[in-house]
Amino acid sequence: MVKVKVMRAVGERNDAIAREIREELARKGIRAVNLMSSPGSGKTALLEKTFAHFAPSHPAAVIVGDPFTTRDAERLERAGGLAFQLNTEGSCHLTAPLVRAALDGLDLSGVKLLFIENIGNLICPASWDLGESAKAVLLSVAEGADKVEKYRKAFLIAHAVLITKSDLAPSCDFDLDYAREGIAALNPHARILTVSAKTGEGMEGWYGWLREMVL
């Protein structure tokens, strides 16, 4: 019982800070997208292409969560984004106080689009509001179409679901129709996009979704 009570207090503090972040970003005209997925589903590769696409007319920024390394932030700086690395020292999800600390260290003048690249984990991040405008969940075809139902909370709360690494679909026996139907049954409002950052397939749909949000 004690554990439940303490966890509730932590959650309430998180949600209060998330509300403040959401209001502040709205005042500044910035839209924030919280990207959630398993390790290796291609969040950073997607953002590399996205930064290159939107810069310089709509410069984008990213807050990168990572248990230990800083490689992703370096990759994204090279791709033309403004990147802030949050090392969580092994923790399994980002929280609103961590995002607050990152925002205090970022100059977002001129930025309309802010990505929050969450820790590679399809479970814990789904329970934490970060003050984002929208949540996008990535599922790579290599992970398998059955993961929608297994990790359903992330898919339930997603505004967009990206089925990534579509170039690998033939080698992975990935059942795209089954996955799309499963996502749509759980969450009829989610925009479902099939993309490959490698070949560019479907990326226009993703850019279009971002443009609808920002413009």
Added chain:
Amino acid sequence: MVKVKVMRAVGERNDAIAREIREELARKGIRAVNLMSSPGSGKTALLEKTFAHFAPSHPAAVIVGDPFTTRDAERLERAGGLAFQLNTEGSCHLTAPLVRAALDGLDLSGVKLLFIENIGNLICPASWDLGESAKAVLLSVAEGADKVEKYRKAFLIAHAVLITKSDLAPSCDFDLDYAREGIAALNPHARILTVSAKTGEGMEGWYGWLREMVL
């Protein structure tokens, strides 16, 4: 501070139960392997092949952790294993009390090899002792070789690391040497195995490692 204290109490209770499980399994001559990985790295496919290989001379059992579904346990029963499904209702890792409950529901007569298929998550499960004899961590080539350093805790504590879905390596630009060197640098004692449950590549090495433990 309160949170830390409560979490420590939860951890201590977990570890006490894990010690009891370890002693009980040792008395019964059963070796338990805790399988940890991201979602979709191929834990269930690996076990399907493993069960088929060891049955009937060394019947194996599995305790399958899953946030919501029961599909993996059904797959493994069909493959000739004795399977017990633990649904964690969205929780992100297995705990020793959950394994204790599963063991109380399993008749392990004649079983020498028990697998514990942890929740698909490369972070949280690494912090929980389940009373296993050995920990095996899977990393699929589709996830990328940089995941070793990012999710280093799991690799640090692994007795065996399986680089899975090796048949996809050519399409994934997976740098096998880089991954192997990274794992060996972090954890020189881990047995590193490259396998494909689909084509059978490298599976003999995995069976050999299990046989060394059991026989």
